Amino acid sequence: MKNKNLISITDFSKEEYLQVLSLAEEFEKNPVQKIAEGKVVASLFFEPSTRTRLSFESAANRLGAKIVGFADSASSSTSKGESLVDTIKTVCCYSDLIVMRHPLEGSARLASEVATVPVINAGDGANQHPTQCMLDLYSIKKTQGTLDNLHIALVGDLKYGRTVHSLVEAMCNFNTTFHLVSPVSLKLPSSVKMHIKERNLTYYQYTEIQDAIDKVDILYMTRVQRERFLDIQDYEKVKNSCILEKSLMDNVKKSMKILHPLPRVNEIHSNVDSTPQAYYFQQAQNGVYVRQALISLILGLK
C-alpha cells in the first residue's frame, strides 16, 4: 500500500481494508509508536472540520510525524486566488504525505494526479470520505467480532449522506443484509442500491425506525438536514420518524451498537447516550487508530 492514494473507498480492495483494520487493532493496543519520526504530514483543510482534522493530526503526532498545514482556506494562498493544483504542487515540496479536505467534489482526485506524494482524501464536498468509512468498518468489526453476515440498519438521510453511500458499497463485500430507514423523499439513490443488487444481497426499506431496530446488529444513524427540504412542512412531517430515543430500544439485540458519523443534532436523544448500545463516541476515537494505520501503511512504515 506504500505511496498509494486513498481518494475513494473503491481505491482499496477488500484485502486492503482488512489489512488496515488489523493494523488499526494493533495501534489500539499500542497507540504511541514513533515510527514516523522525521516525516512531515501536510494537513490541508480548505474547509473547517473538527473530528477529521483533529483525529488525523492526533494520529500523525502519535506516530512521531510533524504536521504542517492550515485549518481553513482563509489562512492559505487560496485566499489570494491560487489554484488548487498550484497549492498541491507547492506543498509536495514540503511534505511526505498530504491529507486534504476541500469543499469541491473531485478535488482530491485532481490533487492526487498532480501530487508527487500520496494523497488521503479527508472529504471532498458531498462526494467521498473514505477514512470515515474505514473507521465505521473498524467499529463494526470491533463491536460484532466480524464484518460477515450482519444485519445493518441505515437511518436518516440516505439520499445525500456520503458516509452512508460509502458504507453500503464497502459492506456489500461482506454478505450484509441492509435495513434502510428514511423518509420517502430521502431514500437511498438507485445508483447506490445498484451495488446491493449486483451482489444479490437482501435489503428492506422502512420509514419508521421501530420497524427495523429489533432486527439489526448495527444501527447507523445520520442527520436529516432541514436544508434538504424545499418545503418546511415536509421536513416537519418526517423529522421525527428518524429520531432515536431510549423508549424505542426495549427489545433490541443486546449486542446491537448504535453508530453515528457525528455531529448529531437531535436524531439521537441524549437519553440514549448512557445505554450499552451507544457507541458513537468510541467510534470517533477509533478514527485515530484507523488513521494511524493508514498513514503508516501509505508511508511504507508497516
Add this chain to the structure above:
Amino acid sequence: MSKKELIVSAIENGTVIDHIASDKLFQVIKILNLENCSNQILFGTNLNSSKFGTKAIIKIQNKYFERYEINKIAIVAPTATLIKIANYEVIEKFNLNLPHEIEGIVKCFNPKCITNHEQVMQKFTVLDANQIKLQCHYCQKITKEETLNFL
C-alpha cells in the same frame, strides 16, 4: 418505373454524416462548428428514412473528421453513420460508437465539481453505450442527455 433522385446532392470528395435524428441536425452543425467552415456543405432534415422514419443528413466537401470530432458526433447523434467519399465512391462507412472514455468534449453538469472551478481536462467514463450517461472522473456524478453541455 419512377426515377430516383438524390434530395441532397452527391459530393465528389469528403464526408457524409447520415442517419442523424431529424431534431439533432442543428446541434451536430453547432458542435462541429460548421457555421465557421468555408467548405461546401449540403444538408437536409426531415427526410424519409426506411430505418428511422425521418432523418437528417450532412455532406461536407473535402473534409475528413478527426477522432475527437467523431466522438462529439457520437454523443449528439449516436445513430449516425459516417461515410467517407473519394471520387464519388464510398471508401469507408461506419456506425458511430461511443468510446469507453471521453476527454475534453463535454462539461460536467455538477456546479460543485472541481473541473468547473480549475483548469482541468474534463474526463468521463461512458457508462452506457446506448444512452448518454457520462460519469465524471473527478466528482463521479453522472451527466445525462438533459444536462449535457459541450465545452
